[in-house]
Amino acid sequence: MSLSTTTPAPLTTAELPGPLSRDLMARKQAAVADGVGTTMPVFAARAHGGLVEDVDGNELIDLGSGIAVTTVGASHPAVVEAVQRQVAEFTHTCFMVTPYEPYVRVAERLNALTPGDHDKRTVLFNSGAEAVENAIKIARHATKRSAVVAFDHAYHGRTNLTMALTAKAMPYKAGFGPFAPDVFRAPMSYPFRDGAGVDGPAAARRAIDVIEKQVGAGDLAAVVIEPIQGEGGFIVPAPGFLAALADWCAANGVVFIADEVQSGIARTGRMFAVDHEGVVPDLVVSAKGIAGGLPLSAVTGRAELMNSVHVGGLGGTYGGNPIACAAALAVFDVIEQDGLLQRALDIEQLVRGRLGELQAADPRIGDVRGRGAMLAIELVQPGTTDPDPALTKAVAAYAHSRGVVALTCGTHGNVLRLLPPLTITDEQLHRGLDVLADALAAAR
Numbered sequence: 041m042s043l044s045t046t047t048p049a050p051l052t053t054a055e056l057p058g059p060l061s062r063d064l065m066a067r068k069q070a071a072v073a074d075g076v077g078t079t080m081p082v083f084a085a086r087a088h089g090g091l092v093e094d095v096d097g098n099e100l101i102d103l104g105s106g107i108a109v110t111t112v113g114a115s116h117p118a119v120v121e122a123v124q125r126q127v128a129e130f131t132h133t134c135f136m137v138t139p140y141e142p143y144v145r146v147a148e149r150l151n152a153l154t155p156g157d158h159d160k161r162t163v164l165f166n167s168g169a170e171a172v173e174n175a176i177k178i179a180r181h182a183t184k185r186s187a188v189v190a191f192d193h194a195y196h197g198r199t200n201l202t203m204a205l206t207a208k209a210m211p212y213k214a215g216f217g218p219f220a221p222d223v224f225r226a227p228m229s230y231p232f233r234d235g236a237g238v239d240g241p242a243a244a245r246r247a248i249d250v251i252e253k254q255v256g257a258g259d260l261a262a263v264v265i266e267p268i269q270g271e272g273g274f275i276v277p278a279p280g281f282l283a284a285l286a287d288w289c290a291a292n293g294v295v296f297i298a299d300e301v302q303s304g305i306a307r308t309g310r311m312f313a314v315d316h317e318g319v320v321p322d323l324v325v326s327a328k329g330i331a332g333g334l335p336l337s338a339v340t341g342r343a344e345l346m347n348s349v350h351v352g353g354l355g356g357t358y359g360g361n362p363i364a365c366a367a368a369l370a371v372f373d374v375i376e377q378d379g380l381l382q383r384a385l386d387i388e389q390l391v392r393g394r395l396g397e398l399q400a401a402d403p404r405i406g407d408v409r410g411r412g413a414m415l416a417i418e419l420v421q422p423g424t425t426d427p428d429p430a431l432t433k434a435v436a437a438y439a440h441s442r443g444v445v446a447l448t449c450g451t452h453g454n455v456l457r458l459l460p461p462l463t464i465t466d467e468q469l470h471r472g473l474d475v476l477a478d479a480l481a482a483a484r
């Protein structure tokens with residue numbers, strides 16, 4: 041059964057998981073380390089647009105995009121064509137050995153697309169965590185300082201330094217210490233939990249006070265923040281928070297690093313989430329949606345910072361793999377040519393409309409938040425802000441059983457997030473939201 045992308049695909053959920061998925065799950069358990077969990081009980085066979093088809097022929101509505109990666113859809117024709125062309129030329133030479141143009145073209149595009157019209161440089165890597173690690177390497181090298189500040193609810197990766205930056209212990213950090221030193225944590229702007237009395241500037245003053253008292257600007261190399269926090273709960277800071285932080289960093293010679301791994305590359309309706317706040321970071325980290333599913337990440341930033349590192353100080357065997365670069369160049373073109381920034385805003389309007397209707401009738405939906413196609417509901421005990429992770433788990437499980445790929449997040453595990461491909465159709469979105477509405481009703 042081929043994925044139908046023109047007519048509404050039958051959401052075949054006669055049996056989830058089907059027999060082939062069940063067999064594969066048994067083999068997975070016998071071959072793959074238990075530490076690698078899986079959200080869906082089914083195995084993918086193909087994916088396109090807003091749909092994933094499993095090995096038993098069930099077609100699923102994709103509200104996850106492989107955790108914000110297939111923003112232009114899985115196997116977008118332009119990406120497939122670019123990858124096929126490149127892979128036939130060469131798969132790898134190592135840019136540090138025999139450089140190649142696709143890497144340079146990606147760097148040129150990112151230098152142009154990231155906020156600010158200052159002179160910039162880019163370096164490419166493979167994963168988000170690798171790029172975050174290198175952004176901090178660059179900041180430390182440029183400032184000759186070592187301390188780094190991250191925020192409550194932050195998520196930055198699973199390597200040793202990025203685990204130190206990440207806030208949530210289980211499952212990301214438990215049992216993996218000791219962690220990199222000189223990492224400190226500041227309070228985040230969390231409007232749903234801060235209340236009306238703490239606006240963006242006030243939350244920034246709260247964070248800066250902690251930074252100044254517990255770290256001191258003189259030892260601080262960098263502040264790293266997700267402009268919209270992802271795994272920590274799709275937390276959109278109050279207006280003015282990011283700008284006030286960036287201004288403080290600039291005034292104190294501290295590198296302001298925007299981790300746009302999950303919020304970047306058109307996901308929120310702007311090329312980068314900081315664009316909504318008019319903030320120009322010193323360094324921008326991008327990954328996930330950048331290459332339509334191929335592993336690619338980047339640090340893009342002020343030339344004087346990026347070039348402060350000695351020759352040979354940055355790199356890695358696979359960084360900026362040519363096939364991933366070809367995919368990224370196609371992704372940039374698709375975003376522009378297919379008007380996907382506007383599509384993300386249109387998705388926000390559609391989804392917010394549906395979620396708003398649900399919230400009006402259901403006091404367990406404490407908050408509806410996000411930007412573009414990065415949206416979430418925070419589920420709480422009715423009329424309180426007390427997290428309800430059990431309800432969140434039940435809603436997600438119901439959605440999965442009905443063939444909707446839905447992801448959760450949040451420090452308290454009580455946030456249901458929506459990350460559909462921007463190429464999902466309105467009809468597919470509505471069908472997915474219908475199932476979420478049924479899930480909430482079934483969980484009464």
Ligand SMILES: Cc1ncc(COP(=O)(O)O)c(CNCCCC(=O)O)c1O
Pocket residue numbers: 107166167168169170172195196197198266270271299300301302303327328
């Ligand atoms: C803001 C932000 N920075 C960095 C990262 C890390 O990116 P990697 O490509 O997973 O290393 C992420 C990855 N988020 C999804 C993690 C999924 C999981 O591992 O359970 C992120 O969201």
